[in-house]
Amino acid sequence: MVLKFEKSFIIPMFVIISLVITCASQVVSGRSMHEPSIVAKHEQWMAQHGRTYKDELEKAMRLKIFKQNLEYIEKANKEGNRTYKLGTNEFSDLTNEEFRASYTGYNRPVPSLSRQSSRPSTFKYQNVTDVPTSIDWRKKGAVTHIKNQGNCGSCWAFSAVAAVEGITQITGGKLIELSEQQLVDCSTDNNGCSGGLMDKAFEYIIENKGLATEADYPYQQEQGTCDEQKEKAAAATIGKYEDLPKGDEHALLQAVTKQPVSVCVEASGQAFRFYERGVLNAECGNNCDHGVAVVGFGTAEEEDGANYWLIKNSWGETWGESGYIRILRDEGLCGIATEASYPVAM
Incomplete structure (x- = not known):
């Protein structure tokens, strides 16, 4: 049996049956991509994070990205030899490219533009030998609460401020929340929400003779005009800063024994982005x-007795271990000792 159309175009019945079967399989496949459990999980995630979309087309696109990210998370969590777990978070409907563009912001230094054009071979803590088995500067009162940079590439400011807050408490006995926004607005050697460097932030603090408090110069998640009056209301300052030898985790260990340290990491990979708990390896x-x-x-x-670094991030308290991440130590993971530096008190 055959079906006849105009111009004697003839399709054998077995081809019709084959097409029907193929279409049916594609429908089933399409349903699997948007199976009720995935749709429900996406809806639940949207409600949890207050996410809305401009139309159904964008929602369908974000659902597809969410599904891909969820599949990566579930696959990674099933694999062996893992000392960490991943989970969905506020970044789960973003591509890697979108995430990197909006939520990171460390600009690798150009030697000719930096005062300290090469990493030193000596540093303040190089002779430290009394390194404990563990230290947590939170428990010593030298770490402020977890902050959130939001959709602004200002991580460099949060890193620098965390280090300055730490050394200010260690040397002065008082924990003061300092202003990231002042750095975003006023540190002209950096690029605000488009990225920057912790060393250049330290240089600005030294030249300005300090930073204002968070209360006096609050964070806005965007770059604005430098408020010169607030800029001069310094609540804490530093005398200088020091870089650690490139890639030297033992040097980093010596320094962290004495104070919180600013570092850079590669954070745009999915394992870091979706980290939930444990020691990232x-x-x-x-x-x-x-x-x-x-x-x-x-x-x-x-x-399994994994040695780790305890890291304060700036993606809010809902990310990771209440805003923190532990990374496997002594393996050079995520480039953690690549560009480490710390402020020195006056």
Whole structure:
């Protein structure tokens, strides 16, 4: 049996049946991409994070990205030899490119534009030998609450401020929340929400003779005009800063023994982005794109005795371990010792 159309175009019945079967399989496949459980999870995620879309077309696109990210998370969590778990978070409907453009912001230094054009071979803490098995500067009162840079590439400012807040408390006995917004607005050697460097932030603080408090110069998640009156209301300052030898995790260990340290990491990979808990031991690259602060180190007995760095991030308290991440130590993961530096008190 055949079907006849105009111009004697003839389609054998077995071809018709084959097409019907193919279309049916594609419908089933399409449904699997948007199966009720995925749709429900996306809707639940949207409600949790207050996410809305301009129309159904954008919603369908974001659902597809959400599904791809969720599949990566579930696959990674099933693999062996993992000392960490991943989970969905506020970044789960973004592509890697979108995430990198909006939520990182560390600009790798150009030697000719930096006062300290090469990493030093000596540093203040190089003779420190009394390194404890663990230290947590939070417990010593030298770390302020987790902050959120939002959709602004100002991680460099949060990293630098965390280090300055730390050394201010250690040397002065008082923990003061300092202003990232002042750096975003006034540190002209940096690029505000388009990225920057912690060292250039330290240089600005030295030249300006200090930073205002967060209360006096609050964060806005965007770059504005420098408020010169607030800029001069310094609540804390530093005398200088020092860089650590490039890639030297032992030097970093010595420094963190004495104070929180600004570092850069490669944070745009999926393992870092969707980190939820544990000690991250994934290959995350060493091309720095995000500034954070190391505020401690230790050994995780519950994670096969893994040695870790304790890192304060600036993506809010809902990310990671209440805003923190632990990264496997002594393996060079995420480029953590690539560009480490710390402020020195007056």
